[in-house]
Amino acid sequence: MIIVAATDFSTRSHRALRQAGLLARSRRAELHLVHVVDEDQPADLVRMEEREAQRVLVEQIGSMPELHDARCYPTVVKGHPFDGILRAAAAVGADLIVMGRPSQAIFARYFYRDHHRTCHSRWKISRADGEQRGPAAL
Template sequence: MRRAGLVARDVSAELTLVHVVDDDQPADILELERREAQRYLEEQMASIPELQGLRCRSTVVAGDPFDGILKAAAASSADLIVMGAHRKQLLRDIFVGTTIERVIRTGPRPVLMVNAEVEHSYKKVMAAVDMSEPSARAIRTARESGLIGDASLSLVHGYDAFAKGKMSNAGIGKDDIARYVAAERLQAGRELVAFLEANDFGVDNWSLRIKEAGPVEAIMEAIKEVAPDLLVIGTHGRSGIIKVLLGSVTESILRSVDVDVFAVPPIRS
């Protein structure tokens, strides 16, 4: 709630606090939980410093957590959903994902997952990009949401030197392989600069970190180096059995990092 308050204050936004109660229970117990949840939200509104002076209201909805959150967001025409990271239930999460993952996977709105203690507005922001439109959309949305502000900006991209393994197997010397990898890195750098210029993000505004690694490995390595307050990442529209079996970069990151994550879904038709 503290981070949500800071974000709302930075952009002069209205804030809606949402609590979802399980509707799969007797009506009298459901009503009791509704009243208790409403009382709790009102207490938080009165006691949390970051919420003072904001246009702030609360609502309690009944249903499945992720569905209730999405419905509440739609009802208030929210621009952003802010959620805290909750304890994970291993077996359930393997098959259906955490509530946060399901909100990101099925909803049309960007989600800010808060992992860290709230001390100030974000000072160091890192964006993970694969030079796709979802990557560009994530950065634009972070700017429009007021999350970037005056923060220092880093960009991380992982590339694959595809022929490296084949060259090694063919007995090509280490120096030649190193030159090949360096050339691939240089090409990735050129493509990143073109990506920034094409989207008017300003090349000089970003510290570029180009890693010879897969997406998740590159992001994790860059986080250790930079220690950002916030990671910005775009998600790709994927569904079905491939999604279940392979997962996604975003979901792997959500389960692995301790920094806050701003995840932006693709535009859904």
């Protein structure tokens, strides 16, 4: 099994990473921690954010007990957050996407409505609040 855990480094994302880590350990799954850097900004700033995001992901893997003994891979991609998460999931052949509860209604509307067919036909999505969407439960 391959799991993608999307993070924006918020508290909601932190809970999702912990949940994903526990699941990855119990299933002996690969866990890809994915952060998306907005590329609609100056190139120097994008590069700086990519480096910093990579550093934070590696730090989280080392410091979060739920990620110990899990096969974790830090991944930073550029683009729009919604598309970046889906591209990262497709690139690794993910079976499950775990994410924190969206903080903004626009995120929920875009990701869960506009990408409804794409997500539901390819991946099961689990939010840290326990709501699950997508193909049959694991």
